[in-house]
Amino acid sequence: MPASEAQLSLCIVGPLRLIDAAGQEFTPKGRKARGLLAILARSPNLERSRALLQDKLWSDRGATQGADSLRQTLSEIRRHLGPHRSALRADRSMVGLDKSMVKVVDRPTAEQAGRECQLLEGLDALDPEFENWLRDERMKFESETMPERADVAPPAASPRARREPPEPGRFVLLLRSGSPPRNANDAIMSASLTDIVAKSLSELHSFEIADLRGAGDAAAHASAVAGADAFTIEADFQRGDAGSIWRASVSDMADRRVLWNTIFQDESVNPADLRNPKLLGASNQVVDAVMASVLSMRPERQGKLLAAVLCQKASQLLLKLGRENVEEADRLFARAYDLNPRGLYLAWRAYLRTYTFVERYTTNPEATIAEAIDFMRRALELEPQNSYVLSFSAHVHGAIRRSYVASYELAQRSIELNRANPLGWACLGIAECNLGKAKAGFHHTLIAREIAGTSPFRYQIDGLACIAGSVAGDLSQAIWMGEASRALAPDFKPPLRFLSVLYLLNGRREEADAIVRELQRLEPGFSYESLRDSAYPAASLQRARLLSVLPRREI
Numbered sequence: 168m169p170a171s172e173a174q175l176s177l178c179i180v181g182p183l184r185l186i187d188a189a190g191q192e193f194t195p196k197g198r199k200a201r202g203l204l205a206i207l208a209r210s211p212n213l214e215r216s217r218a219l220l221q222d223k224l225w226s227d228r229g230a231t232q233g234a235d236s237l238r239q240t241l242s243e244i245r246r247h248l249g250p251h252r253s254a255l256r257a258d259r260s261m262v263g264l265d266k267s268m269v270k271v272v273d274r275p276t277a278e279q280a281g282r283e284c285q286l287l288e289g290l291d292a293l294d295p296e297f298e299n300w301l302r303d304e305r306m307k308f309e310s311e312t313m314p315e316r317a318d319v320a321p322p323a324a325s326p327r328a329r330r331e332p333p334e335p336g337r338f339v340l341l342l343r344s345g346s347p348p349r350n351a352n353d354a355i356m357s358a359s360l361t362d363i364v365a366k367s368l369s370e371l372h373s374f375e376i377a378d379l380r381g382a383g384d385a386a387a388h389a390s391a392v393a394g395a396d397a398f399t400i401e402a403d404f405q406r407g408d409a410g411s412i413w414r415a416s417v418s419d420m421a422d423r424r425v426l427w428n429t430i431f432q433d434e435s436v437n438p439a440d441l442r443n444p445k446l447l448g449a450s451n452q453v454v455d456a457v458m459a460s461v462l463s464m465r466p467e468r469q470g471k472l473l474a475a476v477l478c479q480k481a482s483q484l485l486l487k488l489g490r491e492n493v494e495e496a497d498r499l500f501a502r503a504y505d506l507n508p509r510g511l512y513l514a515w516r517a518y519l520r521t522y523t524f525v526e527r528y529t530t531n532p533e534a535t536i537a538e539a540i541d542f543m544r545r546a547l548e549l550e551p552q553n554s555y556v557l558s559f560s561a562h563v564h565g566a567i568r569r570s571y572v573a574s575y576e577l578a579q580r581s582i583e584l585n586r587a588n589p590l591g592w593a594c595l596g597i598a599e600c601n602l603g604k605a606k607a608g609f610h611h612t613l614i615a616r617e618i619a620g621t622s623p624f625r626y627q628i629d630g631l632a633c634i635a636g637s638v639a640g641d642l643s644q645a646i647w648m649g650e651a652s653r654a655l656a657p658d659f660k661p662p663l664r665f666l667s668v669l670y671l672l673n674g675r676r677e678e679a680d681a682i683v684r685e686l687q688r689l690e691p692g693f694s695y696e697s698l699r700d701s702a703y704p705a706a707s708l709q710r711a712r713l714l715s716v717l718p719r720r721e722i
Contacts, residue, residue, distance in 0.1 A: 179272065608638070616648070
């Protein structure tokens with residue numbers, strides 16, 4: 168039966184409804200059941216894996232409990248489908264709707280004409296992961312339908328709220344002076360830390376920067392940011408006998424509301440040093456907090472902001488790993504680039520391909536390498552002064568091309584542009600390890616770890632520190648870093664490969680065997696002998712010469 172003759176219509180604008188041609192309802196009553204149908208309706212080919220459905224609807228439950236809840240929900244949907252129960256398909260790995268029997272209606276129905284209808288109304292607060300998914304889908308839906316609604320006049324604003332509408336997706340950060348510094352050194356530190364925050368926000372999230380320090384009250388210079396959403400950052404730094412204090416405050420100029428403020432104290436003898444990892448880490452915390460506030464406050468914005476939202480979601484998906492999450496992240500990065508063609512989003516796509524390569528997800532390594540290099544080249548052409556583009560490119564050179572000199576040079580340039588970039592430090596450290604400077608390399612990966620904060624690639628940095636520690640011969644520290652990476656991302660294979668050997672060298676045979684079994688679950692056919700294969704993605708492990716000291720019987 169062709170889709171045009173589908174027996175059921177799944178309406179997703181307004182409250183979710185599943186009806187037949189006569190208008191008879193087959194909508195399940197349970198909210199989780201409707202949430203499941205909502206995910207399928209917005210999925211390619213109307214199907215998703217059981218694992219993803221469990222993650223989105225029962226993220227607070229264990230794998231067994233989540234699987235049981237999913238089975239019960241599928242049974243509930245089938246009961247409500249009645250004579251159309253065959254429209255729901257499910258096997259051991261996938262759940263889907265038969266496209267010949269179900270048609271998704273993603274536009275307002277005739278009876279909804281003239282009313283403002285939201286996508287999937289009434290399905291909020293099902294689960295934290297579902298909430299994130301629903302927010303993203305609503306933003307994508309708004310973007311998809313915006314041309315159709317361009318002729319609809321917006322509701323009139325109240326006189327108090329009326330102001331010039333900002334240009335879609337244009338964000339400006341005004342740099343303002345804080346409290347008067349006690350001396351010239353404090354003034355330099357305050358300005359430098361503010362510059363670091365501004366640099367990261369402009370590189371990662373498309374903020375334009377307007378430096379108004381020393382130019383009077385920022386409100387008097389609103390013309391500099393006319394037609395944009397504007398935010399201010401004020402910072403001051405003071406150093407005394409007991410250490411230093413750095414205060415930073417970020418506010419929304421529209422209503423003078425403080426979005427974020429922090430006070431960082433350090434009692435070390437001489438903390439007034441921009442090489443201090445704690446200060447750099449504090450600046451990254453400000454960046455993360457500001458973006459979390461802005462993205463949550465402006466969910467309706469289009470263009471650059473929506474691209475930033477999609478990029479943030481994609482980077483979070485990478486943390487979960489898994490082939491399906493990586494594929495979805497790549498689609499989101501591609502969508503972000505379509506909305507705002509920045510080199511950063513291409514660099515993320517190049518970086519992502521290092522995952523598919525080292526995790527052995529790809530069935531065509533040569534094509535994966537070629538794609539990564541092409542994305543990297545284009546990203547560098549678009550944003551050659553973006554430290555994150557440079558650090559992602561350094562990672563691609565090291566992980567895929569094994570070109571360690573190029574990786575070193577790009578990472579070094581990345582740090583020169585932005586000392587608070589943790590990935591730049593980590594890539595520099597790995598490049599140094601591969602160029603015979605293991606001690607310095609390990610030290611630099613530890614700096615990366617200290618300043619990373621809540622970075623979405625923190626587990627990757629811990630994994631790189633594990634590798635660097637192994638090459639440097641500090642096996643106990645390497646084990647610590649590997650275990651830290653594993654705690655954040657249990658299925659991330661590179662540190663597991665190292666731990667399988669490190670535990671064995673440390674006399675912890677049972678733990679080594681457990682890691683091997685875990686790798687065999689993630690990668691059927693894995694063995695210690697795999698690590699000896701030059702084509703296997705474990706070049707650093709082979710370079711560390713750890714395999715050569717293992718007894719043959721262990722291999």
